Amino acid sequence: MHPHPLVLNRADPQVHRHTDGFYYFTATHPDYDRIVLRRSRTLSGLATAAESVVWRAHPTGDMGAHIWAPELHRVDDTWYLYFAAAPAEDEWAIRVWVLENTHPDPFRGTWTEKGRIETAWDTFSLDATTFVHRGTQYLAWAQQDPSRDGHNTAILLSAMANPWTLTGPQALLSSPEYDWECVGHKVNEGPYVLQRHDRVFLTYSASATDHHYCLGLLTADAGSDLLDPAAWTKSPVPVFATSEANGVYGPGHNSFTVAEDGETDVLLYHARPYKEIDGDPLNDPNRHTRFQTFGWNPDGTPEFGVPVADTVKESA
Structure with missing residues (x-):
């Protein structure tokens, strides 16, 4: 049993299954001031794997506050960490930043600050992820659209000139429009890509980070121009949401990997074990990392099911 x-207390989880046989795990630390890594040869082993702090927020200036949603990626035989951060003196001026490590072992070597990813709009932006499709490296991320008053974030996509520089057009793929995307906050964030069955699937999280948080899904044909918003179809309903019956609330900010067999698809996400939150959800540390396997519908789309119930009890 998984x-x-x-x-516990790790939100926005992401796992990279590397060619060395390890699963590398990172996530948002509840103090919002550091980037941590774990690794294990099994997914379940991440629960007890030693955790290493590989980078800390600056005491002043850029990258000083709100260190959120790190993702570890391997691009051109080099390690990169994408994460959101704000100046210590302006903690809501959040943007996407990049670290690089040329050492084969991301726990060793030096994490070099490559700077901020420059986007067409200089607005609130976060939750960057990268993937390769048909030989092109892409970055997907969430950003405030200045043309839409009241919208917190939309999902954008761009090709990359290198792992810290965007090139060409930046396409807006999805904005909050359905009711379930607009509860508490009008949010599309936390994109992550899954490529299967001659299609490209992009999941994202919607609404406020309480029990309304849920996953949406965009789908494009693998042969289409991914930078054409018309190539993407949005699911009109959430594809993964709170399960009152199982006591899992606000599942979201997911990533994907495969099980140890190399074939079974796995969904990682965070959620809380209770519905009611005292105060600001951002100050509640109990968004815990969970994972479960998932299957596929007859039409070739993913079937995530419902969040499974807890088997590990929190210590008092």
Whole structure:
């Protein structure tokens, strides 16, 4: 039986399954001031794997506050960490930043600050992820659209000139429009890509980070121009949401990997074990990392099911 939760107090989880046989795990630390890594040869082993702090927020200036949603990616035989951060003196001026490590082992070597990813709009932006499709490296991220009053974030996509520089047009793929995307906050954030069955699937999280948080899904044909918003179809309903019956609330900010067999698809996400939150959800540390396997519908789209119930009890 898989441990649920997998890792306590770690939100926005991401796992990279590397060619060395390890699963590398990172996530948002509840103090919002550091980037941590774990690794294990099994997914379940991440629960007890030693955690290493590989980078800390600056005491002043850029990258000083709100260190959120790191993702570890391997691009051109080099490690990169994408994360959101704000100046210590302006903690809501959040943008996407990049670290690089040329050492084969991301726990060793030096993490070099490559700077901020420059986007067409200089607005609130976060939750960057990268993937390769048909030989092109892409970055997907969430950003405030200045043309839409009241919208917090939309999902954007761009090709990359290198792992820290965007090139060409930046396409807006999805904005909050359905009721379930607009509860508390009008939010599309936390994109992550899954490529299967001659299609490109992009999941994202919607609404406020309480029990309304849920996953949406965009789908494009693998042969289409991914930078053409018309190539993408949005699911009109959430594809993964709170399960009152199982006591799992606000599942979201997911990533994907495969099980140890190399074939079974796995969904990682965070959620809380209760519905009511005292105060600001951002100050509640109990978004725990969970994972579960998932299957596929006859039409070739993913079937995530419902969040499974906890098997690991929190210590008092």
